[in-house]
Amino acid sequence: MDGYDKYAFEPFAVTVDLAVFTLRAGALHVLLVERGREPYAGQWALPGGFVRPDESAESAARRELGEETGLTDVSGLHLEQLRTYSEPDRDPRMRVVSVAFAALLPDAPEAHGGSDAAQARWTPYGSVRDLAFDHGRILADARERVGAKLEYTCLATAFCPPEFTLGELQQVYEAVWGTALDRPNFRRKVLATPGFVEAVPGAARLTGGRGKPAALYRAGTAAALHPPLLRPTPEGRPA
Amino acid sequence: MDGYDKYAFEPFAVTVDLAVFTLRAGALHVLLVERGREPYAGQWALPGGFVRPDESAESAARRELGEETGLTDVSGLHLEQLRTYSEPDRDPRMRVVSVAFAALLPDAPEAHGGSDAAQARWTPYGSVRDLAFDHGRILADARERVGAKLEYTCLATAFCPPEFTLGELQQVYEAVWGTALDRPNFRRKVLATPGFVEAVPGAARLTGGRGKPAALYRAGTAAALHPPLLRPTPEGRPA
């Protein structure tokens, strides 16, 4: 059992699948591609592809992220491994083990499918239906993970451009959690956490056309939130 | 790139590696096996093995858990996927992608290596040194994950036998976190969380030979802890 004959077993293919999230008009969107061939031809799926012989799953995920979004520089984007899906029958053609990742984008340029012929499109999270393979489950797992990490990490700034207002940061939480938050309390909480955000002195921006211009902030250096910013009593939350 | 020629790529081997934790005499222990062959012959490593063509990584992990611990029934044990390690050079012989798992055991029977010739041994977490491959990192990641999940899930009961005292449950937290906790407050916190533990009426057990016998509890049905039981200010905790 500890032997290493390369061809002793049916070969495994190793792929990456990406749940790429962004915020558009205050709503959570996810990047989907339309499948061009069987199985699941014509259905939507998460972007992804094979891990090449000389790269890690992380490298493959970042490469695919660049190809599918059409962005030239994806080096600064948040990319995080979720878990690996390995049910023997998850792909009807052969044994495919897939390492799933979540990626967060500040802005959402219209996706153009990269080099693949596949069509890529930003879709509101709420209207996603019937993804190919087990991608529906992967996407749900990804959203749950991102929602959970908003509670105890500074992850929310990964959804924001380099300079952002506290209102925009709050929109991230509200979009991912699907709940409204009290603005004064949110503000106090964020500013009271050292290293979460740092003020850009003097800078301000008008957000809704009207109203007082909001002060601008940059992402801070902290990674964790102490104490956490808990969701408003979701009662029975999965572990 | 979207083709599915089974042999178009150098084959990947897919393995599972297990970080199996238990508590012995109030201290966190890990199950290690001694490697019998190159590379890393004679060094200690995490137990693990190949994923077979007809099983998922989860199935493979549970099978290995039974083989390595020598336990006949591992169906009720807590087993949790951590992440996948896929650096191209992590195994010098060929391309091996490994899905890492953490497992928690209530009691620690002396391990007898199962069917493999390899020697298996429980080792205090603090005295683990120089594991083979990237197993040192996997083990560190596993402990961090388990420590974090103690905060906001009921995971701690997975370290305990079917009936346990609150003192034993507290020892789990103290051993994994490496900190002392206030007993009265710990007790209140646990009992105030619905579904964490349920009392066994009338049952009691002497723990240290002396002292008042402690009431017995069973694991409850809840999975998550609301609000969480936070570690005493670890300051800069990784996300």
Added chain:
DNA sequence: GCAAAAGTGTTTCTCATACACCCATGA
């Protein structure tokens, strides 16, 4: 002036912390 959005102040209540104290048992 009015609507809209940012930002401040204040009150109330919950809960974590710290620590003093009592109870039951074996030696």
Added chain:
DNA sequence: TCATGGGTGTATGAGAAACACTTTTGC
């Protein structure tokens, strides 16, 4: 009776929630 571990009570303070209120802008 004393040491040991289980279990209870309580004062204090920090922080979260709720909401009233002020400020600055465009129309």
